[in-house]
Structures are given as C-alpha cells and as structure tokens.
Amino acid sequence: MIHVTQPSLAPLDEFLPYLREIWSTGVMTHNGPFLQRLERELASRFDVPDVVCVANATVAMQIALRALDVTDGEVITTPFTFVATANIIRWERCTPVFVDIEPGTWNLDPAQVEAAITPRTKAILPVHVFSAPCAVEAIDEIARRRGLKVIYDAAHATDVRRQGRSLMTFGDVSCLSFHATKLFNTCEGGACITRDPELARRLRRMRFFGFDEGKEIVDDGMNGKLTEIGAALGLANLKYIDQVKANRRRKYELYLSCLEGRENICFHTYDPDEYNYSYMPVIFDSETTLLRVEAFLKARGVTPRRYFWPALHLVRAVNPNGHRGSLPVAEKISSTVLCLPLYDTLADDDVRQVAGWVLEAAGRPD
Numbered sequence: 241m242i243h244v245t246q247p248s249l250a251p252l253d254e255f256l257p258y259l260r261e262i263w264s265t266g267v268m269t270h271n272g273p274f275l276q277r278l279e280r281e282l283a284s285r286f287d288v289p290d291v292v293c294v295a296n297a298t299v300a301m302q303i304a305l306r307a308l309d310v311t312d313g314e315v316i317t318t319p320f321t322f323v324a325t326a327n328i329i330r331w332e333r334c335t336p337v338f339v340d341i342e343p344g345t346w347n348l349d350p351a352q353v354e355a356a357i358t359p360r361t362k363a364i365l366p367v368h369v370f371s372a373p374c375a376v377e378a379i380d381e382i383a384r385r386r387g388l389k390v391i392y393d394a395a396h397a398t399d400v401r402r403q404g405r406s407l408m409t410f411g412d413v414s415c416l417s418f419h420a421t422k423l424f425n426t427c428e429g430g431a432c433i434t435r436d437p438e439l440a441r442r443l444r445r446m447r448f449f450g451f452d453e454g455k456e457i458v459d460d461g462m463n464g465k466l467t468e469i470g471a472a473l474g475l476a477n478l479k480y481i482d483q484v485k486a487n488r489r490r491k492y493e494l495y496l497s498c499l500e501g502r503e504n505i506c507f508h509t510y511d512p513d514e515y516n517y518s519y520m521p522v523i524f525d526s527e528t529t530l531l532r533v534e535a536f537l538k539a540r541g542v543t544p545r546r547y548f549w550p551a552l553h554l555v556r557a558v559n560p561n562g563h564r565g566s567l568p569v570a571e572k573i574s575s576t577v578l579c580l581p582l583y584d585t586l587a588d589d590d591v592r593q594v595a596g597w598v599l600e601a602a603g604r605p606d
C-alpha cells in the first residue's frame with residue numbers, strides 16, 4: 241500500500257528521553273516545561289514574537305474567532321478547503337459566505353472578497369491552500385480599509401515565508417495544524433500566531449478555561465491545551481523539519497519531471513520558495529479522467545485523496561441556505577484535483593511508479 245501521506249517522525253530513541261522525563265516529573269499538561277519550550281522554539285523558527293500552541297487547528301480557529309469577538313454576522317471564506325474551516329464559522333454561530341478562488345493558486349480571490357462584503361461582514365477567513373500563500377497583501381489591505389478581522393487558516397502552511405517575511409505575520413491571527421499528517425506534527429496539535437501581545441494573552445486564557453495566570457476566571461474559555469507528550473513529540477520532530485521539507489521537495493520535483501508537459505495534467509501556481517511541499521496536487525482535464533486515475537491507482541494499492549471535494553458551498557450541512565450564485569472556479573478545481581502520495585520517506589521508485597500509473601490511466605480514452 242502507498243498511502244497519500246505518512247507521518248514524519250524523529251527516531252524513537254530521541255523521543256524516549258522526553259517520555260522518561262514526563263514519567264519522572266508527572267507533569268503531563270497545563271502549560272508544562274515542554275510546551276513552553278516548544279512555543280519558544282517555534283517562535284524562533286517562524287520568526288514571530290509568540291506562538292500559542294493548542295489542541296488542533298480547528299480549536300485554534302474557534303479560539304481566534306472568539307478572541308477577536310467575531311461571534312455573529314458573516315465571515316467570508318473559501319469553498320475550496322477542508323470542512324473544518326467552514327464548520328468552525330458555523331460553530332461560532334456566524335454565517336460562512338463562500339466566494340470564488342483564483343484559477344492559478346486555488347486561494348481566495350481578493351476581488352471577490354471585496355465584492356461580497358456587506359454591513360453584516362465581520363471577518364475574512366482565507367486558507368493558504370496546500371501551503372501556497374494567499375494574496376495576503378491584498379486581503380490585509382481590504383480588511384484594514386473595511387474594518388474587518390482576518391484569520392488565516394494556515395493549517396497547511398507551517399514554516400512558509402512570503403517574500404522573506406514569515407507568512408504567519410499577516411492578518412490578525414494565523415491558525416496552524418500540527419496534525420500527524422502535516423509537515424511538522426505533535427500527533428494532534430496546532431497553534432494560534434499573532435503579533436499582538438494582548439491578543440496572545442487572551443488566546444492563552446481561552447485555551448485554558450478562561451483562567452488568567454493567577455487562576456482567576458476572567459474570560460470565555462474552553463479546554464484547548466496541547467499536552468506535554470504532544471509538545472515533547474514536537475520538540476523531537478522540530479529538529480528534522482529542514483530535512484523533511486527537503487525530502488518532500490525532491491519527491492515533488494521528481495513527480496513534476498515525470499508528469500509535466502502532458503496535455504490533460506496540470507498543476508497549481510506556486511513559488512518554489514514559498515511552498516512547504518506538504519501536498520502533491522494534480523489537476524486533470526475532467527472529472528472523468530480523475531475518477532479513472534483514482535480507480536486505477538486504488539486497484540494497485542495506492543490511495544490518492546480528493547482534497548478538496550466537494551466544494552463546500554455545495555454541501556448542505558455547511559451551507560444550508562445555498563450559496564449566492566455559482567462559484568465556477570472552485571467547482572471546476574474541486575472536481576478535477578487529486579492529491580498524489582507525498583511524504584518524506586516515500587521511495588523515489590514509488591514516485592516513478594505512481595506517476596507512470598497516473599500517465600497510463602490519464603492517457604486512456606474515456
């Protein structure tokens with residue numbers, strides 16, 4: 241079997257000393273020493289003043305919306321994303337307003353964001369899809385001019401820079417995922433990143449039941465903590481992030497060298513230095529071709545994934561009142577994109593084999 245992804249893990253013997261320490265101190269959670277160290281090391285790595293680690297990216301977005309007082313009204317977002325992005329807007333009793341994406345990057349189109357703003361709009365929640373940065377300058381400028389908050393779903397975009405500047409420094413808050421399948425993982429986990437120290441304090445209180453440093457209940461709160469075991473795994477894995485990224489990039493480029501230049505296969509637009517190579521999305525000329533390739537690969541023990549399908553504005557559970565007009569780019573992209581297996585330990589021969597099968601299946605007549 242070749243799965244779409246596999247976790248990147250430090251050698252077990254480098255993780256065990258952390259576990260021994262947890263076993264001897266009995267400190268397993270609650271802002272423990274490993275969590276504090278991980279937050280410091282991530283802040284330094286990402287070149288940001290502070291990192292507030294939480295249980296996962298979904299909780300990160302939930303806390304961020306609440307901390308920015310986005311508790312009603314409309315939140316403009318993309319339909320080409322994982323369901324968590326839209327779920328969390330509804331969970332916070334706001335209404336997701338879906339607007340279309342750019343045909344190249346597959347990220348929110350700033351012109352369409354501007355056109356969708358109404359007196360009820362409170363925030364914009366764009367996604368750095370597959371880790372390629374959104375048009376952050378344009379989106380932040382619109383938000384400033386129209387008095388809106390910006391929360392970036394940066395679940396895919398760990399360790400990405402935009403023209404040399406940390407991508408995490410745009411918007412009000414960026415929300416990262418450290419899930420097992422991501423570039424960098426703490427098993428389950430995530431983080432909120434903001435440049436505003438007062439907002440960071442509020443995010444910390446909210447992840448910890450609303451307690452302040454003196455354990456007084458001073459704010460809305462929930463249990464959004466990252467455990468010491470998760471933080472320890474993060475510390476062990478963090479040492480390998482450059483190696484993991486470089487390996488993924490090599491395999492991504494190997495896929496490209498096998499697949500580029502074919503009539504019915506294309507790729508998204510990305511800057512090679514502003515991408516973390518978490519995903520290997522390919523786009524086919526039609527859904528029929530995609531389904532043929534998917535079935536062909538599955539029959540040979542390869543499990544690609546349809547990230548992200550269906551487009552969320554078409555899903556009744558997240559958009560019960562229907563969308564405002566059609567979103568043709570998102571509909572076209574979501575029905576024709578397939579993510580091929582990509583992880584740092586994937587063998588080069590497997591990349592060549594998968595690419596060969598993709599070409600074989602894509603080349604067949606409908």
Ligand SMILES: Cc1ncc(COP(=O)(O)O)c(C=O)c1O
Pocket residue numbers: 296297298299321322324325367393395396416417418419429430
């Ligand atoms: C775009 C996007 N946002 C949010 C999430 C949720 O992340 P988590 O599993 O850390 O809650 C995911 C998960 O893969 C995702 O792809």
